Amino acid sequence: MGENLADKVLRLNCQAMNSLETPKRALKFLQEAERLLLDEHTTDEKNKNSLSLLSVTFNNLACYYKSVKQPNVSLFYLIQALKVETESFADPSDIASTNLNICAIYSQLGKHQQAVESALSALKYLQSYENEESLSEDAINSLVVAYFNLGVEYEHLRKFQQSKDSYLKGRNFAEEYFGPTNVMTVKLNESFKNVNDHTESLNSFINSRRELKNHPKYNSKIISPITTHQIPELNPYKIKIGDIKLPSIHNKVKKKHVTNKTSLDPTERNIENRGLIIENGINRTRKFWNAVDRLKALMS
Known part of the structure; x- marks a missing residue:
């Protein structure tokens, strides 16, 4: 060249x-x-x-x-x-x-x-x-x-x-x-110090984790099993709803009025019948809720 x-x-x-x-x-x-x-x-x-x-x-x-x-x-x-x-x-x-x-x-x-x-x-x-x-x-x-x-x-x-x-x-x-x-x-020098500080922090963290792992309190081999408490039964008396017999409702007033139905005027009889129907309904409702309250008391 x-x-x-x-x-x-x-x-x-x-x-x-x-x-x-x-x-x-x-x-x-x-x-x-x-x-x-x-x-x-x-x-x-x-x-x-x-x-x-x-x-x-x-x-x-x-x-x-x-x-x-x-x-x-x-x-x-x-x-x-x-x-x-x-x-x-x-x-x-x-x-x-x-x-x-x-x-x-x-x-x-x-x-x-x-x-x-x-x-x-x-x-x-x-x-x-x-x-x-x-x-x-x-x-x-x-x-x-x-x-x-x-x-x-x-x-x-x-x-x-x-x-x-x-x-x-x-x-x-x-x-x-x-x-x-x-x-x-x-x-x-700055780079060396930065890496050195990082490795020291990392080693310290690893050692602390190792010590924690080997500590008896946190050793999984000796940790007692978790105990569970039995939930109390809601119905300790084993009472079935179908087995409860509500008391029969006897209405003496009804019987009394029924025996005297023939002596009443048709208009009065109709009014009397409607009153009896309402009164009987109220009584049945009252008896029913009383029975429910008794059932709740037995189950509590």
Whole structure:
């Protein structure tokens, strides 16, 4: 690849990143850079420099699609960039950065297990820097961000112990190289305290429930059975309503008047009969309710 083409690709990428406020223009620059790199050579003829430029272009395309809220397209270009970097044996810090970007997209999509795997991949590439006496600022930043992202994803998965360990490691790195007042140091320390407080509260709740379960007073094995009280019978004397015989009603007045019916005038007889009928009805009603009252008294 000629020098002029490399310069042109870099210029197009710079113009695109500076034009993100006008998305269509930024996309036009990036697509032009991608076309130049893919059309210039076949895959077998591509050298490390052209692959590095292609990786940069793919990463910038991913950045563009993320800015226009198309995370799935962004993830596609990040995976393509990771393939190119792996095949070209790119610098471990570059591969780690791409993995961290993939982690962020997976987290945005709610795929937290895949995000954990990407963060762990980034840490694997960054482990080669941990034992060096003097770390570059980019390597330290990548390490701190990797531990922070890993802690966040473990927290999403409710793996609080792993989350605490990740936050603690990241805080130690940030505090050692950036100082205790650095923004990332403070953020990691706050995240660690929040998860720690949450796990302590959760453990306290679990222990209290366990103690309550094992307490003799609440142990289900020794709880006495529930006793039921027998409801008193409403009719203790076993009296059937049909067995009660109401006393016969004898009306001496009626008999007396009946014997003398022939001595009365027809008009008087009719009046007398109506009076007797009314009087007998009243007497029957009175006797009936007296019997009902006696029945109620027996059943109470």
